[in-house]
Amino acid sequence: MLKKLFQSFRTPVRRVQHLRTTPEVLNSGQHSLQRNQFSRHAVSIVERLQNAGYQAYLVGGCVRDMLLNITPKDFDVATSATPEQVRAEFRNARVIGRRFKLVHIHFGREIIEVATFRANHPQDEEEEDSNQSSRNESGRILRDNVYGTLEEDAQRRDFTINALYYDPVSERILDYANGVHDIRNRLIRLIGDPVQRYQEDPVRMLRAVRFAAKLDFGIEKHTAAPIRELAPMLREIPSARLFEESLKLFLSGNAADTFEMLVDLQLFDPLFPASTEALEHSPTYTHTLISEALKNTDLRVKQGKPVTPAFLFAALLWPALPARVLRLQERGMPPIPAMQEGAHELIAEQCQRIAIPKRFTIPIREIWDMQERLPRRSGKRADLLLDNPRFRAGYDFLLLRESAGEQTDGLGEWWTDYQDANDSERRDMIRDLGSKDEAGTGPRKRKRTGAKRKRNAAADSGE
Template identity: 45%
Template structure:
């Protein structure tokens, strides 16, 4: 392999004070112990793009066990790829060992080419080639300040070009989640996808079906809950990856409806705004917005067959969520909130009587109200409902009418399971 291109501090302009002191200390101590070590990956990329990194990762030729010898309190984690977590002054630094060539006999690969386990160690040059995108393969020595570039990542970064290392189709098959990472980086970093990297994306969207649903849900959170939801959604649709994550959006017909587009876009904007204002966000609300149209379509059919609005929504919600969790395993703590948001759309239509007003005391009222308000932006017929519930939240007289039923106390059972009485009824006091 050719020697790396060296980018000096004078060329790249990163100030040492921008680096995480804990990550720098990890590198220094590993180097003092005789190992090669660098700050690597997204943190270097983000600094070069003028962004504040969220995490600082370290790569080294020390094995996880050797890292633990240098840092006795380090915790070794992972099966697919072993890592060491080192905590310095309250900061967690992830330390990974350089990975070796992809064709090693010890590698565990599916028939489709997806990597299941990857604990083959190598050199810094081999590790650079094993990384996904060129701009994630920049190795910075915080001691000298130099950046080593083996794959042309610095040139791509200056050109704001996102490019896979190696043959794109092979790299996507190794880990189909790279399809989503490509869409996310294009949106988050404002990059242009290299034509060769983009070429196989749409045809390979189906390979995401091989990814465990729990991992796909983690990726959905990275896509939509990091402050770039709106641009990410545009990127996913541009690369035709949306239905790979949300197959219930059948044949794209829902995504093509103007009302659905507006509802989805408004939900994305709201999420981005809340993150920008350092407010809490939940995937439950976004899932509710994304899947509302298929829920409503099903509910309308059930209502036409005689079900009440609430019953129809209940059945439709259960069906849609059951279909969705087969692709992205939305945890129950979120899916239950999504379901309640949908069902409460029927309850919010009732505005008369104390029972109707009791929804004000529900823990999920605010989320349901926010969702109703979002729907009203593309459906003028909901404006009066929004106005009523907006006033109800502020009117003490209305709130005083709310009936609050105290929950019944469960009687504690003593002595374990109660014995069944004899069939002849004998035996009591």
């Protein structure tokens, strides 16, 4: 996969992508798009804005995906009208955002996002209107409300494949950046100088990976070249924004490939520093556990099953936890308190990078806590654990650990058997544990069929 992503293509590659001042125009006979493929609400917005005297187009991901025969999730509109002018045309419109002001037009459950054409930001801070746009010292754009022309809007878009404008009235595509060419060659290419574009918004490095994984495209070599050196710039991005980006990276059905690319391009470190350290100290176990979790997550997404970020982050962070717990135990702390304290420290540190909301950090800790409780099955403990609302997630996580090669003395198999057993068999299983229970060592195995063992150690219990 990685070899494919960074391979050299036979087609000539330009080092810097220069946009045309006039676009390549593809008429209806030169492309596969038809207006009835797009959201009728989005098309009606374009028509209404054009009738009001504004320029308006369907733009970006919906055009790109339609050309690739992918059903778009969203339909976005770009227009020469300002947010206030758009709102004046539509009673069902709301202006949102500060850093990037947009209009959301509501049609029941469907929301069409309308953005005003943007211009590039002046490099000289003294030339900027500080009420509209500003950069920090490293060149990152802090606010992006400098409006411009259609040509300028195309120039400031991130990738060539996202700089395509479709007019559903004339059924023409306007291509300012050879985006159709790059779609045909399955290539992710930044518009403009890669270093400058990443400095403007380091999240573009994550977007390059996400699009490459989602579309099964290669990353053009000059687009990929600066990423490793500039990856630390992600530490400047607000942790709340990185939480949203991490969900896009890992919950879109391509998490396993995304993880491989993030590690290869050194983008995983600024997102998950403790897990990166675990990758260095125990590479095989850490890589296997995270990869298995992400493969299972991808499978659930493809099957339309629910996925919760809690299980995902529990798996991404788990390999960094045992060493912390061990250090606390060596200081004399009992196992369960050591697990709780180590989990608290690790999650607090991680939230400095990615602001995981409390509604997810609490179940993360509960899943981890179950790993310390599952070996303790004597008396009524097993039945109490079975009734715990986090049991299924904890059990799935135990099977995930075992699939990564962690030795648990048959604990996962024991719990699989216990769930399938009747009351009498369960009493026998508890009695068989004997004095070995508290240590969590291997009980006698009950005869069972191989099919039962093949339960899905899904990367999410669906709770």
